[in-house]
Each structure stands twice: as C-alpha cells, then as structure tokens.
Amino acid sequence: MRKPRLMTPGPAMVPEDVLLELARPVIHHRSDEAKQVIVEVAEGLKEVFQTQNDVMILTSSGTGAMEAAVVNTVPKGAKALVLNAGHFAARWANICKVYGVNVVTVDTEWGQPVDPDKVAAALKEHPDAVAVFGTLSETSTGTGHPIEAIGRVVAQTPALFVVDGISGVGAMECHPDKWGIDILCAGSQKALMLPPGLAFISVSSKGWAQIDSFEAPAFYFNLKAARTKAHEFDTPYTPAHTLILALRTSLRRIRAEGIANVWKRHKAMSEACQAGVKALGLELFSASPAEGLTAFRVPEGLKDSQIRGRMTERFGVATVGGQAKLKGKIVRIGHMGYTDELDVVSALAALEMTLAELGVDVEPGAAVAAAQRVFMSQTATAGK
C-alpha cells in the first residue's frame, strides 16, 4: 500500500470535509441558498486576499483570471511592462500579445528575484505604461518576488500593478491594499485547498478607474459584468457552484487557523524543505525561494524522472519536474494549502530513500533531521 501524497505545487491536497462538500447534491445557482454561500465566501476571500476590495469569482483556471486582468486594463496598442522571470510570467506577455498590447519585458534570470530598481528604471523609461504585470510566487522556478518593494515603486506612477498570485495567495504574506497591488489573481487548486476550476480576482479603485475608462473586448471575462454581479452576491454566468460550496468550507478552515498562522505554517514548511534539500547536498534552484514550493536542481548523472518516478512508485509522493527551458533540470516539491509539517518530513524522507536507492551518497535521516530542527526552532520561538 502507498498512500497518495499530492506534493505538487498545485493542484495541492484537499481536506476530507471539503471533498465531501463536493459530493453534495447540486443546488440552483440563483437560489437564496446559493446566494448565502456567496455572501459568506465573499467575506472569506477578502480575508485570504487581505483586501477591502471585492474579490470576484470566475469559473476557469487561474489563467482565466490573468486574461481578465490583461484584457480589462490594457487597451489594444497601449503599453504594458511584464516582469519576465519564469514560465508563468511569460504567460502575461503571451496574453498581452494576443490582445495587441505593446509589451515591454523587464527580464530577470529564471530563479532570481525581480529587482525593484530595474522596475523603477523601466517605468522611468516607459512612463506611458498602463500596467506592470508581476508574479508573487513563480511556480515554474519556485521563486518569491519582492512584491511589496515593487508595489511601492509602481504606486508612485499612473501604472497599475497587476500580480499573479495563483500559487502565492494564501501561502505567502501579501497585503495588496498596503503594498500597492491593484489587481491580484488566485486559483482554487493551490493554497485555497480546492480542486481546480475556480479563479479569483481583486481590483483596487485605481484598477477600476482604468477598467471603467474603456470597453474591454471580453464577454465571459468582462470584469465590469463580474463586479455588477458580485455586488448582488451573484456571478454573470452559471458558476461551478459545487466548488463554491466547497470553498466555503476551505475558507472556514483558513479563518479558524488565522491567515497569519497560515502564512507562518507555509514559511516554516518552506524553510524546513529547503534545509532538508540542502542537507542532502542538493542545490536549491531559486535564489529567493517562494513559500509554497521548493525547487532543487537534478543532481549530475541522474534524470528527474528517475527521482520523481521512484518517489511516486515506492512512496506515493507526487512531485513535478521543470517546465519549458527547465524541463529535466529541476524537481519541484509543493507544500501549500492542506499540507502540514509531517507531509514535508514524509516527502523529504521519500526523497532521501530514493536518492540512496539511486546510488547517491546521502546520509540517511539527514534531510528529515534538518527539517525537524527548523520545525522545533519554530515551536521554541512560539513558546517564548
């Protein structure tokens, strides 16, 4: 027997009580009962997003929210900066191109954090940029970007700051209203502890002013329509209401734990996973690791599929490899949402045993011990 442990950086594991909500009979999405669910999740989403602005619900992948963010803010032919530092950051540029946006990329080596000074310089050079598209947690490289510092830079300009928080929101501390984030996107299948199928998007008043200034070429992803319906605790089209019902339960869990504690748990899991990986002599890929996942380089002489395949086959631990130009070069372990300290310990133990089997000279228990030390130091701090 192998117990499945979905340690991929999204989708992540879903709590049993949330899964059981999904098995409840469907209700009509325009009923009072359905509306009451949306009233509650609207409040809960504001708490997770840490915003006073509305958080709108879209039935789509996170990519749908990214497309909504682009098409509703940047008119055709207008200029936008894309903080291009990974596969998902590049998606911002790809979406912009489809809509005829004049894209200027601010390029950063994959695995490095975006430098706020470079953003400031780019904005100086392109004062006509309507928006700056960035990423809180770049899932393809496992990098957390200094969104607070970048936000401070963008806030001083007329440009909007639009952030892909798909694998970041709920895993990494983020205060859009204080940090100058105008639009923040998230997906259901990451720290929000749901299956994929819903996306979320918040918009600041600066964001709405821009959105209201022109007619966006969008119907399904039209944010004006979404806003009107959100004010009625409704959605413009038939939503994936079963997922919204389940969202209510996952948001209740987050509220019970407290969002600050949720962030702290992710930070601890992230530090522990990094410590464990380093204790095995492996090299972290990112110079500034995100808190929802850990990416490490595949050791010389091994294939990522050997490591990942054996971890799944022998121990049921699912991870992912690299994307695009990182294909075959890194392994990514997710630790977000419904994941706890012992899940991280388990994944490291599986990695350790797998590497030993593959002939790598690892000291048994080293990774686990390194992770444990991180967790114990956290407890010690908490006890003071």
Add this chain to the structure above:
Amino acid sequence: MRKPRLMTPGPAMVPEDVLLELARPVIHHRSDEAKQVIVEVAEGLKEVFQTQNDVMILTSSGTGAMEAAVVNTVPKGAKALVLNAGHFAARWANICKVYGVNVVTVDTEWGQPVDPDKVAAALKEHPDAVAVFGTLSETSTGTGHPIEAIGRVVAQTPALFVVDGISGVGAMECHPDKWGIDILCAGSQKALMLPPGLAFISVSSKGWAQIDSFEAPAFYFNLKAARTKAHEFDTPYTPAHTLILALRTSLRRIRAEGIANVWKRHKAMSEACQAGVKALGLELFSASPAEGLTAFRVPEGLKDSQIRGRMTERFGVATVGGQAKLKGKIVRIGHMGYTDELDVVSALAALEMTLAELGVDVEPGAAVAAAQRVFMSQTATAGK
C-alpha cells in the same frame, strides 16, 4: 421532511456515483492517470455529441464555449447571422458585439421555432455571412428549434453553422455531422449529469478551415490551443479535473443506457410533462417544446413566485421562472439528465396540489394521469 428535487432546466440532478467521484482526492492533471481519464471521456463525448470530430473540454460555463465559438470563427468586422429567438440566442449577438462582429439578427417571436426558410432568405441577402449562430434548445422559452432543417440550408453556403446545444445535447436527438452543424457547444450541468464548471465544443473540418484562416483575439478560449492539447489528451491550462473524473462516470451511465434511449427517455418525459400541464388547463409557452424542459404560462391572477415558492417549500421541487422579458410570465420545469419518469410525475403532482392550494380549480390527479398515459403508451409501443 422534503426531499430536494432539482427540476430546474440546468443545473439538473447529479447521480450519487457521480457525486462521489467529486469527493475523491485530487490527482495531478498532467499525470498518466489523468490522461487516461481524458482518453476515455474524449470517446464518450464523441458518442453523446454523435460526432467523429474532436470534442474539446473547457473549464468554464457554457457561455465560455459560446465565446470560444464566436471569437475563433468570426474576425472583427466580418458578418454573422444570429437566429434570435430567446434570451440565450440573444447572448450570441451580445458576444458578437463585444468582438466587433457585424451582427445581422434573424428575429423570431419568443416561443416560436426558427423558420428555416427565413434563414435561407437571410443567407441569400447576406452571402458574406461567415457564420450562422443558432440554438438547439432555447432554455429561456423551452423551445426546440428545427436544427436539422436549418443545417441543411446553411450547409449549402460557405457560412458555418454554430449551435448552442447547452441544454440540448444529450436531451434532444442531434447529429452534427449529418445535419451540417460545424460547431456544437454543451455544458456539464444539463443532460451530462454533472455540476456546472465544464463546457464542451466540437468543430467540423469546415469549422477548422475557418478557424485556421486567421488569428483569433483569444488566449484562454483559443480553440487552436485546445485542439493541439486535445490531440495529446490534455488541456491547455489546468482543467477542473475533478469534474472530468466525474464526467467519466456520467458518460459511462449514458453509454450503458445508450444515447438513442437517452433521447427517447427525454422525449417521453417532455411529452408527459406537456400532457400533465395541459391537463391542468395551463397553457404551454412554446409552440415547439424542447425535450429537456417544459415552460407554461403563469395563470391569470397568480404570481410565478407563489407557484414556484410553494412547490419548493412544501414539496422540495425546484423550478425556475422566466428570464428577461418573460420574468414573472412563465414557469419552467426541467427534466433532463438524471431525471426519470417518476420525477416528472412527482413534479406534476406537486404542481397540481400547489395550484389547488392556491385556489385554482384543478381536478386532483389529472396531470399525473395524463403523464402516466404517455408513459404507458411508450411502454406499450416498446412491448410490440
């Protein structure tokens, strides 16, 4: 105790074994296991759609598939005909307008079927129309349109025939490949017996030729990207995989029943519901009723909310009222997907008792008896 009976024309009821699939732990959408699920549902969808073409899966409402159908086929400024005969047909025109399509509407009174001769005349007058947008089952009026005859007309022209089959596919006989339907859209929450959250779209070779002739201004709803991934039994972005898993089970149910029998069941339920409604002295709204729902006019002196409210409160039977200009004027009873003869009998019995309570002079049992006669005549025919 009231047992909930979701007799709305979408979402419709979901079988227990399908609901339980939704409660299964999430798997990674790029895993072999996930791919195997898509291999099976791709086959099953072709059977339900009765097409040899690929049926692509989108994570969105049915409206997302409609938007994909518009934006991928009609370039900005090009002309399209919309067979405007209800609230959802009007949505075709609304989507077209967002994308700068030159819309010509062929208007039909709500509740009447579209006249194929009028379509032929319109195509003669507008030989430059790139596409004709129609509806198999107009959910807002409960009308089934003569799609086969219209398809024959459109097939003789260079225009594509694009059909909203959201509440039609799986409930009404439809043969896109034989009938000249180039693009057919469906949603998960109707006859496919799932919660909302997935949309499906098939494209003919004539359709692909048009799609391949220009660059559509779409990223998330780009059908070329969807086609490429469909050929790999994959999806371009993270799909609502839990719903796809559940879809496998609902498609197995449809295969076990046989699609011809599924259509027959819907036809019988539709005829029985119409007979029951008429036996109560109520007036059907549509001159050509669709097979997945029955719409009747609210009797003089009553409010739709009285009838619908009491049916739900006392008997747990959920129905819907009218939309847009039919608000307050009709009641719609859905009988699609996971709905059987006795569900129709139950809804009619609830309606009968509700009307009696509200002071309408109805003969107790008349509606139920009328429905039973329809069902018994079907059995008699089947026995011969």
